[in-house]
Amino acid sequence: MSILLYYKSPGLLLHSPRTRGPLLCSHSNSFNKQEQTQNRNELKFVRGRKLLKHLSTWGIGGPCNYFIQVFDQTQLVSTIRYCDEHSIQFIIIGKGSNCLFDDLGFDGCVILNRIEFLEKKEPGMYTVGSGFRFNKLGVKCSHEGFTGLEFAGGIPGTVGGATYMNAGANGQETAHSIHSVDIVTKDGQFHRLNRTDLNFGYRSSPFQDMQELAAIIAVTFKLEQSESAKRLHYEYMERRRMSQPVGEQSAGSVFRNPTDIRVAAAELIDTAGLKGFRVGGAMVSKIHANFFINCGGSTSQDMLELIALVKEKVDQKFAVQLKEEVLYIHPHLFDVNRIKDR
Numbered sequence: 001m002s003i004l005l006y007y008k009s010p011g012l013l014l015h016s017p018r019t020r021g022p023l024l025c026s027h028s029n030s031f032n033k034q035e036q037t038q039n040r041n042e043l044k045f046v047r048g049r050k051l052l053k054h055l056s057t058w059g060i061g062g063p064c065n066y067f068i069q070v071f072d073q074t075q076l077v078s079t080i081r082y083c084d085e086h087s088i089q090f091i092i093i094g095k096g097s098n099c100l101f102d103d104l105g106f107d108g109c110v111i112l113n114r115i116e117f118l119e120k121k122e123p124g125m126y127t128v129g130s131g132f133r134f135n136k137l138g139v140k141c142s143h144e145g146f147t148g149l150e151f152a153g154g155i156p157g158t159v160g161g162a163t164y165m166n167a168g169a170n171g172q173e174t175a176h177s178i179h180s181v182d183i184v185t186k187d188g189q190f191h192r193l194n195r196t197d198l199n200f201g202y203r204s205s206p207f208q209d210m211q212e213l214a215a216i217i218a219v220t221f222k223l224e225q226s227e228s229a230k231r232l233h234y235e236y237m238e239r240r241r242m243s244q245p246v247g248e249q250s251a252g253s254v255f256r257n258p259t260d261i262r263v264a265a266a267e268l269i270d271t272a273g274l275k276g277f278r279v280g281g282a283m284v285s286k287i288h289a290n291f292f293i294n295c296g297g298s299t300s301q302d303m304l305e306l307i308a309l310v311k312e313k314v315d316q317k318f319a320v321q322l323k324e325e326v327l328y329i330h331p332h333l334f335d336v337n338r339i340k341d342r
C-alpha cells in the first residue's frame with residue numbers, strides 16, 4: 001500500500017530519537033519563507049511493506065513501518081518534521097552498505113537519501129548532495145585529474161555515509177578532502193560547517209555524536225590537481241578486486257582495525273583460523289577475513305551471532321577486543337549502536 005500524506009504544519013519542534021552529542025557549528029541559516037511553502041509538498045510514504053533487505057548490501061532485514069525517498073533538502077526536512085509531529089522515529093540511510101537491519105524490520109520511518117546533485121564551483125571544488133554515489137564521485141574526480149578521492153572507487157556507499165563514517169582506504173580518507181559540510185539540525189536550521197571546525201578520526205566523525213543533527217545534506221570537497229590521479233584510481237580498484245569479495249553480499253569491513261596494535265582485524269581473524277567459519281547463512285569470507293558474507297538466506301540473528309563468536313574467539317586467542325564498524329539498527333528501541341562501540 002502506498003499513501004500520500006500532505007505536510008502542512010509550519011511549526012518545527014523535533015524530538016528525533018537519534019542520540020548525539022554537542023553541536024559544533026560555524027554559521028547558521030534558517031530556512032526561508034519560500035522553503036517553508038515548498039515544505040507543503042506531498043510526501044509519498046510506503047506503509048509497512050518495504051523490506052529493508054532490499055536497501056542493504058547485506059541483503060538482510062524485514063519491513064519498516066514507513067519508507068520514503070527524498071530527492072532534495074525540502075523533502076527531507078518535511079519528512080523529518082512529519083516524523084516528529086507523529087512521534088515516528090526515523091533513520092536516514094544511503095546505500096545501506098554499512099548497516100545491519102533486523103529481520104523484524106524497523107518500527108519507524110526509513111528515509112532513503114536520493115539528494116544527488118553535483119556542482120563544480122571552481123576547478124577541483126565539487127559540491128555534492130549527500131545521496132550522491134561515493135564511487136561515482138571518486139571516478140569523476142580522478143578522471144578529471146584531481147587527487148584525494150581515488151580510494152572511493154568501488155566503495156558502495158553515499159557521500160553522506162562516507163562523511164558520517166569518515167570512510168577510508170589505501171591511506172586516503174574522506175575527511176582529508178572535505179572543505180565544508182552542510183547539515184540540517186533537528187530544529188530545521190541549515191548550517192555550513194567548515195572542515196577546520198570538524199574533528200575527524202579513524203572511521204569517526206563529529207556527526208556520529210552530534211545530538212542536534214538531523215542529516216548531512218551536502219558536502220564540498222576541495223581537491224588538488226594531479227597527473228597520476230586516474231592511474232592511482234585504477235590501481236586501487238585492481239587492489240580491491242584482488243583482495244576483497246567483490247560482488248558478494250557484504251557490508252565491507254565488519255570490524256575497525258585496532259588502533260593500539262599494528263595488526264589488522266582481518267589478520268587476527270584469519271590467524272585464528274576463522275575464514276569460512278559459518279553460522280547459518282552468514283560466513284567469514286574465504287577471501288578477506290574482515291568481510292562477512294550473506295551466502296544465502298542469512299538472518300540478522302545469524303550475522304549477529306557470527307560477529308559475537310568471532311569477537312569471542314579473537315579475544316580468547318589474542319586478548320584483543322575487536323570493535324564493530326558496521327551499525328546495527330535495532331527494530332524497536334532506538335539503539336543503532338548495540339554492536340558498535342565507538
Ligand SMILES: NC(=O)C1=CN([C@@H]2O[C@H](COP(=O)(O)OP(=O)(O)OC[C@H]3O[C@@H](n4cnc5c(N)ncnc54)[C@H](OP(=O)(O)O)[C@@H]3O)[C@@H](O)[C@H]2O)C=CC1
Pocket residue numbers: 018091092093094095096097098099113130131134154155156157158159160161162163164165166167168169214215216217251252253327336
Ligand atoms: N572502504 C570500503 O570498502 C567500504 C566502505 N563503506 C563505507 O561505509 C559507509 C556507508 O555509506 P552508506 O551505504 O551510504 O551508509 P548507510 O546507508 O549504510 O548508512 C549508515 C549510517 O550512516 C548514517 N548516515 C548515512 N547517510 C547520512 C546522512 N546523509 N546524514 C546523516 N547520517 C547519515 C546513518 O547513521 P545513524 O542512523 O546513526 O544516523 C546511517 O544509519 C560509507 O562510509 C562507505 O564508504 C562501506 C562498504 C565498503
Ligand SMILES: C=C(O[C@H]1[C@H](O)[C@@H](CO)O[C@H](OP(=O)(O)OP(=O)(O)OC[C@H]2O[C@@H](n3ccc(=O)[nH]c3=O)[C@H](O)[C@@H]2O)[C@@H]1NC(C)=O)C(=O)O
Pocket residue numbers: 167168169170171243251252253254255256257264265266267268270271287288289290325
Ligand atoms: C572495506 C573497508 O575498508 C578497508 C579498505 O578497503 C582497505 C584497503 O585500504 O583497508 C582496510 O582494510 P584492511 O585493514 O583489512 O586492509 P587489507 O590491506 O585488506 O588487510 C590488512 C592486513 O590484513 C591482512 N589480511 C587481510 C585479509 C585476510 O583475509 N587476511 C589477512 O591476513 C593483509 O595481508 C594485510 O596485512 C579498510 N578497513 C578498515 C576497517 O580500516 C571498509 O571500511 O568497509
